[in-house]
Amino acid sequence: MRKFSNEQGIVIPLDRANVDTDYIIPKQFLKSIKRTGFGKNLFDEARYLDKGLPDEDCSNRPLNTDFVLNQQRYQGGNILLSRENFGCGSSREHAPWALDDYGIHCIIAPSYADIFFNNCFKNGILPVVLKEEIVEVLFQEVFENEGYELEVDLLAQSITKPDGSVIAFNIEEARKNVLLNGLDDISMTLQHADDINAFETRWQQESPWLFS
Amino acid sequence: MAGKTLYDKIWETHLVKDLGGGTELIYIDLQYIHEVTSPQAFEGLRLSKRKPWRSEANMATPDHNVPTTLSEREQGVEGIVDPVARIQVKSLDANCDEFGINEFTIDDPRHGIVHVIGPEQGRTLPGMTIVCGDSHTSTHGALGALAQGIGTSEVEHVLATQCLQQKKAKNMLIKVNGELSSGVTAKDMVLAIIGEIGTAGGTGYTIEFGGDAIKALSVEGRMTVCNMAIEAGARAGLVAVDDKTIDYVKGRPFAPSGELWDQAVARWHQLHSDDDAVFDKVVELEAADIEPQVSWGTSPEMVVSVNAVVPDPALVENESKRANYQEALKYMDIAPNTPIQEIKLDRVFIGSCTNSRIEDLRAAAAVVKGRKVADNIKEALVVPGSGLVKAQAEQEGLDKIFTEAGLQWREPGCSMCLAMNADQLGEGEHCASTSNRNFEGRQGFGGRTHLVSPAMAAAAAVTGHFIDVRTLSVS
Numbered sequence: 001m002r003k004f005s006n007e008q009g010i011v012i013p014l015d016r017a018n019v020d021t022d023y024i025i026p027k028q029f030l031k032s033i034k035r036t037g038f039g040k041n042l043f044d045e046a047r048y049l050d051k052g053l054p055d056e057d058c059s060n061r062p063l064n065t066d067f068v069l070n071q072q073r074y075q076g077g078n079i080l081l082s083r084e085n086f087g088c089g090s091s092r093e094h095a096p097w098a099l100d101d102y103g104i105h106c107i108i109a110p111s112y113a114d115i116f117f118n119n120c121f122k123n124g125i126l127p128v129v130l131k132e133e134i135v136e137v138l139f140q141e142v143f144e145n146e147g148y149e150l151e152v153d154l155l156a157q158s159i160t161k162p163d164g165s166v167i168a169f170n171i172e173e174a175r176k177n178v179l180l181n182g183l184d185d186i187s188m189t190l191q192h193a194d195d196i197n198a199f200e201t202r203w204q205q206e207s208p209w210l211f212s
Numbered sequence: 213m214a215g216k217t218l219y220d221k222i223w224e225t226h227l228v229k230d231l232g233g234g235t236e237l238i239y240i241d242l243q244y245i246h247e248v249t250s251p252q253a254f255e256g257l258r259l260s261k262r263k264p265w266r267s268e269a270n271m272a273t274p275d276h277n278v279p280t281t282l283s284e285r286e287q288g289v290e291g292i293v294d295p296v297a298r299i300q301v302k303s304l305d306a307n308c309d310e311f312g313i314n315e316f317t318i319d320d321p322r323h324g325i326v327h328v329i330g331p332e333q334g335r336t337l338p339g340m341t342i343v344c345g346d347s348h349t350s351t352h353g354a355l356g357a358l359a360q361g362i363g364t365s366e367v368e369h370v371l372a373t374q375c376l377q378q379k380k381a382k383n384m385l386i387k388v389n390g391e392l393s394s395g396v397t398a399k400d401m402v403l404a405i406i407g408e409i410g411t412a413g414g415t416g417y418t419i420e421f422g423g424d425a426i427k428a429l430s431v432e433g434r435m436t437v438c439n440m441a442i443e444a445g446a447r448a449g450l451v452a453v454d455d456k457t458i459d460y461v462k463g464r465p466f467a468p469s470g471e472l473w474d475q476a477v478a479r480w481h482q483l484h485s486d487d488d489a490v491f492d493k494v495v496e497l498e499a500a501d502i503e504p505q506v507s508w509g510t511s512p513e514m515v516v517s518v519n520a521v522v523p524d525p526a527l528v529e530n531e532s533k534r535a536n537y538q539e540a541l542k543y544m545d546i547a548p549n550t551p552i553q554e555i556k557l558d559r560v561f562i563g564s565c566t567n568s569r570i571e572d573l574r575a576a577a578a579v580v581k582g583r584k585v586a587d588n589i590k591e592a593l594v595v596p597g598s599g600l601v602k603a604q605a606e607q608e609g610l611d612k613i614f615t616e617a618g619l620q621w622r623e624p625g626c627s628m629c630l631a632m633n634a635d636q637l638g639e640g641e642h643c644a645s646t647s648n649r650n651f652e653g654r655q656g657f658g659g660r661t662h663l664v665s666p667a668m669a670a671a672a673a674v675t676g677h678f679i680d681v682r683t684l685s686v687s
């Protein structure tokens with residue numbers, strides 16, 4: 001997995017609560033058996049005016065020019081700012097894959113849905129949790145200042161604003177470690193193979209109907 | 213020391229190792245697999261040259277992407293017209309072959325929506341830990357199993373290790389006291405709960421549903437409630453095991469039998485929260501207050517009684533919630549204060565892992581019987597949750613009741629719940645749907661979903677608008 005250390009860049013303000021994973025990547029693109037190539041369909045229904053099809057060339061599709069990803073000032077943005085309960089709904093990991101493929105490696109929001117939050121860490125994406133009031137201020141500043149950039153430093157757990165002021169954020173130590181080192185969960189778990197085997201032997205004796 | 217909740221008990225019996233920092237390794241008894249969230253997980257196994265830890269602890273079926281018309285289904289997987297969908301279903305077949313995983317293929321009579329066929333086959337057993345790359349895995353909690361949706365990386369992780377790295381969630385009890393009034397169903401109950409606590413109300417919790425009204429539900433009704441725990445933000449919902457649960461499991465193809473059955477039942481009787489268990493949060497509702505529910509917006513929490521009007525955002529104090537409501541009403545093209553019964557409808561969908569079991573179809577058929585689909589309804593689909601539900605319904609003559617009234621009787625699958633196949637809403641169309649999500653575009657690009665119970669969807673089909681099903685005579 002890609003390591004996450006620092007992310008600096010333009011902030012894209014998605015001013016919407018309860019952004020669900022259907023909104024992030026609609027179902028028709030889930031027919032793909034690959035992990036890549038979802039970026040062009042990120043937020044597809046909001047981003048384009050027509051209905052998107054899998055494997056379609058998106059370069060000639062009509063754009064919804066009101067949508068934030070299509071606004072000139074947010075081009076090249078890599079940090080997404082949004083509202084509470086981000087990533088709710090379907091467990092589709094295609095949502096973080098699409099964000100990643102588009103180039104968004106960091107999200108800032110007051111809260112996330114559990115499964116999405118978890119999926120981010122499997123894909124080198126940092127979901128930062130900040131208090132609602134702080135998020136509100138960031139929205140105002142992004143709207144008021146074209147080219148507004150933030151610098152997110154995971155090791156220091158800090159976000160630096162253009163004026164040099166710093167916002168601290170919390171993250172679980174284990175999750176931080178996974179991102180910083182790009183760790184592979186499966187290898188980590190397999191280091192405990194003896195424990196899993198021992199558990200399984202005991203569990204089979206206690207609950208034989210689960211193994212018959 | 214305080215007693216334990218049901219969630220505590222299942223968690224503790226599955227604890228393999230404490231990994232530090234609050235993360236624990238828990239053992240997974242069973243993984244369900246479907247075609248949409250698994251190809252990349254199998255590919256991951258291949259790339260890292262790993263094998264499933266225990267192939268027999270997995271069960272697969274294609275459901276999300278499968279067509280529901282007889283003409284396509286008659287020819288099995290080759291009959292799937294959409295080439296991209298066909299490749300995905302074939303990939304599942306090939307992956308299950310390669311890795312030795314039991315699959316109910318598209319042409320198997322036992323095929324269906326994974327959350328319907330798991331319990332139906334007796335694969336889901338009380339006290340198990342279950343995962344699936346699907347958020348509605350919470351359904352299986354109705355049988356007293358800890359069942360959670362996971363992402364594709366975790367699907368691969370469970371395939372490779374039979375374990376999940378997880379932090380334990382907090383405990384929430386949602387207690388529904390008293391008795392539901394006649395004509396009000398499990399679906400109305402869970403929609404009312406979500407309306408009460410909100411779509412993020414359960415985030416970070418495992419919800420146990422309890423109280424007399426939950427106890428009074430059938431196991432199928434409990435599945436409807438647990439199915440939508442995720443819509444309240446909780447990964448898992450649970451209901452304590454009682455005699456109904458045990459009767460439900462008994463005699464199913466994969467359920468234990470003989471001596472093992474007795475041993476299992478003795479254990480299952482312990483699967484309830486202790487009287488002195490402490491929950492981090494308790495929410496109580498009175499069943500008698502719950503009326504048939506209809507969602508009006510683009511989130512399952514945007515729900516009111518069928519006898520109410522759509523809320524007026526102007527009266528909402530919280531600014532972000534007000535903006536949320538405004539945006540939802542704009543998408544839905546509904547004016548504030550519109551009576552729910554005056555919302556124009558175009559289509560009806562009866563199906564999905566929330567409401568496609570036999571009791572759901574019986575409830576819908578009872579309303580439809582002797583009536584006709586209203587003229588303004590372009591299409592009304594009934595999609596049974598599995599091949600066996602379909603067969604049972606046909607044996608009871610429900611299919612005839614539906615088709616005589618002008619509803620379509622389809623082959624099993626997820627269908628218009630997420631509209632990955634050809635069953636979709638047209639742009640701007642309103643649908644009375646028994647599914648679980650009313651997100652923008654969920655049932656088709658530009659489509660507008662209203663979540664209701666099967667009886668309410670049936671009533672909408674025959675009257676052409678929402679109506680309190682309790683006011684219709686039902687055979």
Ligand code: SF4
Nearest residue numbers: 348564565626629630
């Ligand atoms: S019926 Fe709907 S909610 Fe259930 S598994 Fe299928 S797509 Fe998901």
